[in-house]
Amino acid sequence: MKKNTIFRRTVMPLLMAALFVSVSAFSQNSKDKRLIEDSKESQAAFVKSDSLMQSLFANSYGYVIFPNIGKGAIGIGGAAGNGIVFEKGTPVGSAKMKQVSIGFQFGGQTYREVIFFENQAALDRFKENKFEFAAQASAVAVTKGASTNVKYRDGVMVFTQEKRGLMYEASIGGQKFDYTSF
Numbered sequence: 001m002k003k004n005t006i007f008r009r010t011v012m013p014l015l016m017a018a019l020f021v022s023v024s025a026f027s028q029n030s031k032d033k034r035l036i037e038d039s040k041e042s043q044a045a046f047v048k049s050d051s052l053m054q055s056l057f058a059n060s061y062g063y064v065i066f067p068n069i070g071k072g073a074i075g076i077g078g079a080a081g082n083g084i085v086f087e088k089g090t091p092v093g094s095a096k097m098k099q100v101s102i103g104f105q106f107g108g109q110t111y112r113e114v115i116f117f118e119n120q121a122a123l124d125r126f127k128e129n130k131f132e133f134a135a136q137a138s139a140v141a142v143t144k145g146a147s148t149n150v151k152y153r154d155g156v157m158v159f160t161q162e163k164r165g166l167m168y169e170a171s172i173g174g175q176k177f178d179y180t181s182f
Contacts, residue, residue: 032094032182035082035083036091039065039084041067042065042066043065046112046142046159049161053159056116057089060118061117062085062086062116062117062120062123063114063116064083064114065083065112065113066095066112066114067112068081068082068112069097069111069113070109070110071108071110072107072109073101073106073107073167075102076100076101077100077101078098078100078101079101080096080097080098081097082094082097083095083096083113085126091182092182093180095180096178097175098175099173099174099175100173100174102172102173105167106167107165107167108165109162109165109167110163111160112160112163113158114158114159115158116152116157116158116159117155117156119155121155122154125155126177127181132174132175133158
């Protein structure tokens with residue numbers, strides 16, 4: 001009887017902990033793992049364009065990186081992309097971004113985007129899917145020194161970096177996000 005009690009009190013909790021750790025480690029599928037790698041490459045590209053962004057990545061409460069957003073328009077436009085959400089530098093989930101815009105616009109482009117969260121409340125708003133950008137929200141195009149004078153607004157700061165394409169645009173629209181935890 002003592003052996004059974006010892007087993008229940010020591011070995012069983014260890015087995016349960018090992019099972020939990022192994023399930024957590026494999027909860028990210030191969031698509032998520034590739035997206036994490038793409039996000040880290042995008043982070044390096046942002047820092048390469050503006051080395052001051054390194055401190056934003058290091059000091060923000062969290063951030064979401066969309067490494068590849070596709071955008072196209074002829075009058076009515078749309079954009080979409082998938083990204084990874086980081087909390088204190090650790091990947092915690094994935095996000096989808098969708099955008100619709102109306103106005104004078106023509107062309108197509110791909111770009112990357114990073115949204116920094118100043119504090120836990122701002123990140124929690126994003127994770128609860130209560131977060132979207134209206135037409136008045138602005139993103140800063142990353143160039144050398146671009147991050148120097150940018151300030152958080154409502155707990156967020158947004159940067160974009162064009163990858164390729166050409167877009168003529170005078171439009172209004174908004175971005176909507178959907179978060180899924182790992």
